[in-house]
Amino acid sequence: MNWLRVFFVGGLTSYRALFNWISPWVFFPVLIVYPLFQTLFFAYLGRFADVQSDEFFLVGNTFVAIAVTGFFGMGNAVANERRSQTLAPVLATPASRLALFLGRTLPSIATGFLVAAVSFGLGALILGVDVGGAELARLAVAVVVCSFACTAFGLCLGALGLRGRNVSLFADTISGCLLLASGANVPLERLPDWLRTLGSAVPLMHGIAASRKLAAGETLGDAGHLLLVEAAIGSIYLVLGLVLLRFFEHEGRRTATLETF
Amino acid sequence: MTRAFFSGMRIHVKQFTVNAFDLSAVVLWPILYASIAYYLLDGKNDPELLLSASLGAAVMTMWALVVLGSSGALENQRWLGTLELLVAAPMPFAVALAPITIASGVVGAYSLVATLAWGALLFDVPLSIESPLAFAVAVPMSALAIGMLGLMTAATFVIYRAAFHLGVAMQYPVWIATGLLVPLSVLPAWVGPISWFLAPTWGFRAIRDAALGGPAWTDMGMCALLTVVYFAVAAVCLRVFENFARARATLRLT
Numbered sequence: 001m002n003w004l005r006v007f008f009v010g011g012l013t014s015y016r017a018l019f020n021w022i023s024p025w026v027f028f029p030v031l032i033v034y035p036l037f038q039t040l041f042f043a044y045l046g047r048f049a050d051v052q053s054d055e056f057f058l059v060g061n062t063f064v065a066i067a068v069t070g071f072f073g074m075g076n077a078v079a080n081e082r083r084s085q086t087l088a089p090v091l092a093t094p095a096s097r098l099a100l101f102l103g104r105t106l107p108s109i110a111t112g113f114l115v116a117a118v119s120f121g122l123g124a125l126i127l128g129v130d131v132g133g134a135e136l137a138r139l140a141v142a143v144v145v146c147s148f149a150c151t152a153f154g155l156c157l158g159a160l161g162l163r164g165r166n167v168s169l170f171a172d173t174i175s176g177c178l179l180l181a182s183g184a185n186v187p188l189e190r191l192p193d194w195l196r197t198l199g200s201a202v203p204l205m206h207g208i209a210a211s212r213k214l215a216a217g218e219t220l221g222d223a224g225h226l227l228l229v230e231a232a233i234g235s236i237y238l239v240l241g242l243v244l245l246r247f248f249e250h251e252g253r254r255t256a257t258l259e260t261f
Numbered sequence: 262m263t264r265a266f267f268s269g270m271r272i273h274v275k276q277f278t279v280n281a282f283d284l285s286a287v288v289l290w291p292i293l294y295a296s297i298a299y300y301l302l303d304g305k306n307d308p309e310l311l312l313s314a315s316l317g318a319a320v321m322t323m324w325a326l327v328v329l330g331s332s333g334a335l336e337n338q339r340w341l342g343t344l345e346l347l348v349a350a351p352m353p354f355a356v357a358l359a360p361i362t363i364a365s366g367v368v369g370a371y372s373l374v375a376t377l378a379w380g381a382l383l384f385d386v387p388l389s390i391e392s393p394l395a396f397a398v399a400v401p402m403s404a405l406a407i408g409m410l411g412l413m414t415a416a417t418f419v420i421y422r423a424a425f426h427l428g429v430a431m432q433y434p435v436w437i438a439t440g441l442l443v444p445l446s447v448l449p450a451w452v453g454p455i456s457w458f459l460a461p462t463w464g465f466r467a468i469r470d471a472a473l474g475g476p477a478w479t480d481m482g483m484c485a486l487l488t489v490v491y492f493a494v495a496a497v498c499l500r501v502f503e504n505f506a507r508a509r510a511t512l513r514l515t
Contacts, residue, residue: 026423026426029426029427029429029430029431030426030429030430033430033434034429034430034432034433037430037432037433037434037437038433040433040437041433041436041437041442041443042297044437044443044447044448045297045298045301045442045443046301047447048302048443048444048447049298049301049302051301083340166281166282168282169281169282169285172282172285172286173285173289176289176290176293177289177293179293179297180293180296180297180300185297185301186297186300186301190300190301190303191300
């Protein structure tokens with residue numbers, strides 16, 4: 001019972017507090033305004049360059065918004081314990097680490113879904129992109145898979161925060177690279193091979209490719225293999241994140257660096 | 262006051278140039294945006310367009326650093342508990358804040374080197390500057406004007422608890438409205454008049470016209486005019502919002 005309480009109640013409270021949006025007005029600029037204008041920026045750039053359609057950029061940037069939510073949200077939900085000077089007390093508790101940290105992933109996945117839904121909806125409205133109800137339902141599945149994968153990757157970043165000082169630097173750098181390497185804004189066939197290979201090793205590229213197929217009317221059966229790859233990548237990062245958390249907690253205790261900046 | 266301003270400039274330029282987050286922003290982000298533009302615009306086969314995209318990406322970074330620098334600095338000072346001390350200091354708060362925003366713009370100018378080098382090395386973007394003198398003046402003029410726009414927006418950040426988040430959200434709207442990578446002709450007509458009031462529009466035009474040939478000095482005149490206007494508005498806004506924050510006792514809230 002206590003495990004579940006730590007997982008659900010503790011997870012939600014920690015996520016909201018450490019991602020710094022106890023108040024929804026803090027949430028609004030970063031998770032609604034930023035992704036919406038990012039979508040518009042690249043859609044207009046695409047129009048100017050005569051490359052792809054608005055739908056291409058709308059889908060791509062909706063998924064980048066999920067990545068930003070997962071990387072920063074989950075990363076900060078672990079790493080900000082150090083900044084708020086609560087890391088040592090949290091790690092001194094007898095609570096299960098699995099419940100403690102995995103509990104923060106659920107709100108992150110839910111936030112990713114919400115951000116994707118809002119930015120896709122508003123973006124579609126402004127750009128005049130029309131996507132049918134059946135396609136939207138299939139896209140929702142892709143969004144959940146991508147949110148999971150990005151949150152799992154964010155857990156790895158958060159684990160680095162038990163050792164490093166600035167998780168935002170990693171999250172910012174990787175999410176920036178994904179703007180280019182994930183195929184969100186540049187068609188994959190225009191990218192060099194090494195960049196495509198790099199992009200395929202982190203979440204997003206397969207999720208975006210699947211979503212474009214789903215938005216174009218293909219079924220989950222047609223795009224399912226891409227979503228399975230995305231889920232597999234997410235699972236690998238989830239396991240890696242949990243291992244890293246264990247490792248860095250141990251190292252932090254051994255070298256007494258949990259509270260250093 | 263002059264000593265406080267220049268000391269602040271020196272300290273913040275030093276801080277920004279040793280901060281990994283800012284350095285990555287200076288080097289990585291303009292390269293990323295320029296690369297996306299190169300890959301998308303490559304089909305147009307226009308070297309001048311690619312050079313213009315490089316310069317646009319650099320000015321985008323200038324604005325990003327200014328708005329993130331000013332909002333992040335305010336939030337950091339809240340967390341460190343020094344915001345109240347700065348506000349309570351006998352010099353005007355604008356003098357403490359202006360060095361942060363201008364230093365961000367100055368450091369952002371480094372990104373010009375990054376994008377131009379990247380474009381030349383990987384995408385064969387030509388590096389010819391039509392008017393080197395105008396270019397050398399346009400870059401600091403743009404940094405100053407964009408820094409002052411940052412000062413004006415920072416005035417509102419004083420009353421906002423999570424200033425950095427607001428700073429993050431303000432990047433793309435300004436990038437769009439100032440036509441840095443996407444020409445204003447592609448955007449709805451009502452965006453055009455908004456762009457006239459934003460320093461990155463004129464800063465970018467000045468740098469681009471100096472590089473490609475055009476009325477760079479007129480654009481720099483607009484930068485100078487906007488710098489003065491921004492400073493006047495910022496000084497008033499800072500006074501009003503500072504009093505507002507003092508009255509509500511919110512300066513310390515994180």
